[in-house]
Amino acid sequence: MSLARIGIHRRSIMLTWLVSYITILLLPVLLSIVVYIESSRTLESEIHQANSSLLKQVREVMDSHFQAMERLNIEMTWNFKVQDLLYSNKYHVYPNDYNYDVYQISQDLKLYKSAYSLIDYFYIYLPGTDKAILPGLYRDGSFTYDILHSDPGFPYAKWRSIVNQSGFKGFLPMIRIGDDGKKLKTVAYVSSYPSDKGAPTATNVLMIDQSRILGSIENMELFNEGDVLILNKQNEVLVSNSDKPMPADFPFEQLNEDSNLFYYNKNGENYEVLHIQSARSGLKYISMIPSRLYWVKAEHVRNLTYTSILVSLLGGGLLTTFFLRRNYNPVRRLVQAVSGKAALDLHQSANEFHYIEQALDHTLAEMDNISSQMKQQHHILRSNFIVRLLKGRLDSQVSLSEAMAAFNMKFGSDQFAVILMNIEEIGPFYERIQGMDPGGKRKLLQFILTNVMEEIVSRRNRGYVVEIDEAFACLINFQEEEEAEQRSTLLQIARETQEFLKRHYLIHLTLSISSVHCKTIGISQCYTEAMDAMEYKLVMGSKEILSYEEIRREAGRDTGAGYYYPLQAEQQLINCVKIGDFEKAKRTLGDIIDGNLKRPAGSVALARCLMMDLVGTMMKIISDIGDVQESFLLRNPKRIERLASCVTIQEMQQQMTELLEQVCQYTAEKRQMCLQQSRQRALTDLVERVAHFIDEHYSDLNLNISMIGQHFDMKPTYLSKLFKDQTGEGLLDAINKTRIEQAKLLMEETDRTIGDVAASVGFNDVNAFIRAFKKYEAVTPGKFKEALKV
Secondary structure, three states, X not given: OOOOOOOOOOOOHHHHHHHHHHHHHHHHXXXXXXHHHHHHHHHHHHHHHHHHHHHHHHHHHXXXXXXXXXXXXXXXXXXXXXXXXXXXXXXXXXXOHHHHHHHHHHHHHHHHHHHOOOOOEEEEEEXXXXXXXXXXXXXXXXXXXXXXXXXXXXXXXXXXXXXOOOOOEEEEEEEEEOOOOOEEEEEEEEEEOOOOOOOOOOEEEEEEEHHHHHHHHOOOHHHHHOEEEEEOOOOOEEEEOOOOOOOOOOOHHHHHOOOXXXXXXXXXXXXXXXXXXXXXXXXXXXXXXXXXXXXXXXXXXXXXXXXXXXXXXXXXXXXXXXXHHHHHHHHHHHHHHHHOOOOOOHHHOOOHHHHHHHHHHHHHHHHHHHHHHHHHHHHHHHXXXXXXXXXXXXXXXXXXXXXHHHOOOOOOOOEEEEEEEEEEEOHHHHHHOOOXXXXXXXXXXXXXXHHHHHHHHOOOOEEEEEEEOOEEEEEEEOOOOOHXXXXXXXXXXXXXXXXXXXXXXXXXXXXXXXXXXXXXXXXXXHHHHHHHHHHOHHHHOOOOEEEHHHHXXXXXXXXXXXOOOOHHHHHHHHHHHHOOOHHHHHHHHHHHHHHHHOOOOOOHHHHHHHHHHHHHHHHHHHHHHOHHHHHHHHHOOOHHHHHHOOOOHHHHHHHHHHHHHXXXXXXXXXXXXXXXXXXXXXXXXXXXXXXHHHHHHOOOOOOOHHHHHHHOOOOHHXXXXXXXXXXXXXXXXHHHHHHHHHHHXXXXXXXXXXXXXXXXXXXXXXXXXXXXXXXXHOOOHHHHHHHHHO
């Protein structure tokens, strides 16, 4: 049956429901499969544990048998009669005692056979005499082989190689002939006696028949259909419940791994091989169980799982068809009802629900848009109404009560005040907001300021915040309070708003507070007073709270002190800057500002004049310095512009202080540089004068450092140090070099003797002249003169 015939189309919600129902239907199916898998794993684990327990039980039983063999071997080995027979030298003296001692040993072996009933047979083989001591018998080696081991599968040579081993102790597979003449597979424990000569002295052979071992696992169900094996350290099969030989491809190397379970395929059939090792005997116990035995036990669980899956699929398919049709009918009727009214195309929708969702979203979006526009218009009209109320420009055609009712405003009393908020620093707040355009940031700022201020005011009074003329104004309507309490409330509101916005949003405000007025006609007066108080930010600084009443009281107490900025103070400031004395310039600037604004409410007009005069003074200073104008103002073209645009005296003082520091630093560096250049010129002139003096007086016999120092009225050592610092050579070297150069000229131009030349250039000792000449020219005067002739 096609999907279209039952009413299911590609975009229909019925297809989604069908997939959902099928998914729900598949859930129990998947759970059944998971339960089946987990049950199979659990059953397999339980069978493995049971098998491991059975194998450990076999190991415990067989270890007791093998331990009995080891105990008997120890008793036979340390039997004092056996020790005398093997290691005593008495038979060289009493040879006849040998046969008697052998007889005694055979009788002891008979007693051991009675005591160790679990051991089927044992004997002592003597390689030196090729004899064997049996319980009650003493026979040749060949005879012993014939009555105990004769079998083509276990030849005589192999038997001889086993009993003649030196230093061997362990378990080996053998064939034993029973009392009834039947050949029996047996496990032999072979232990050779120690010897100093390399060849064995004797060998104990103890045997337990395989039938005795297999009898202990006859009642183990799994082992009846599987193979059980016991291997020695050489991986030889000691015991097996199967007559089949060990497969040649059996992975013996996996018996040494940590895991005691692995899988092995034998003749096309899978086996699960479980192995453990005896810590006492070192033997390996192996069980090989066909894997099919495990799944026989899981057959019931598997059949039950398949039946439940089939029933779930059939029943679920019928229920799915029924509920699909039943649940879709209401949806179809709803779509038909909506499609006639909504301007949407059903074929462009993913399904019926999506079509209904689009119709509802479209309707709600239109309603939200209308509501948003109404709220926006309402907010704009409300803000405009409050602004007109603050400025005293109400519309006379609309009564105040009607306007307030339209804007959900209500006054509880006729006492009003206005707090004006001016934003001083908004950069940190904007930096914290990422991924928002400047317009959005401004709206967020307005939202925060409005809500914070109105929330604080509304605790005891009513407040309405509006943005007006690049500032924010809060109209406060008091409840019934005393006048003093009202002033205190205004200051508290201003402080709390300022601190909260600064601490939480990094918004810094300057707030001005009006006095309290009565009646609505006094609201405009409140706004005017708040604006007047805000003007005093120029004098009192930004980020403050300015109260109109306090400013008015201070202005009333003003003594009328005039404007203070005399020419003497201006010239003193200019001189301090020119000489680079920043501290004194800073102190002078502070005295000028304090002299004008030491009162809390100084004149705003005088403050503006002072600001302009101080800016002019800084321009004069920079112009007078000269080079600073080129170096400083060119690098900072907006520095004077920022200084002139300061809105408070405090801001201007800070800007001027920074500018003063830079200018003073430059002038101080310039003065220091001029002093250094002047000193350098003086030193250069002194060096030139000293060199000229040496050139004029080199022939003087008394010319030395002391004479030069006396001539220039300076200490000889100090003069010599200055000369060396400037020229790189000492004063005495300069004198000698000048004399040598003049001597070379005399020898080139005249035929005078060495002595005459030395006296002519100021040397009173010809030997001193020769030494000096050789020091600076590397040759003696005589050789120099000879070279000139050549």
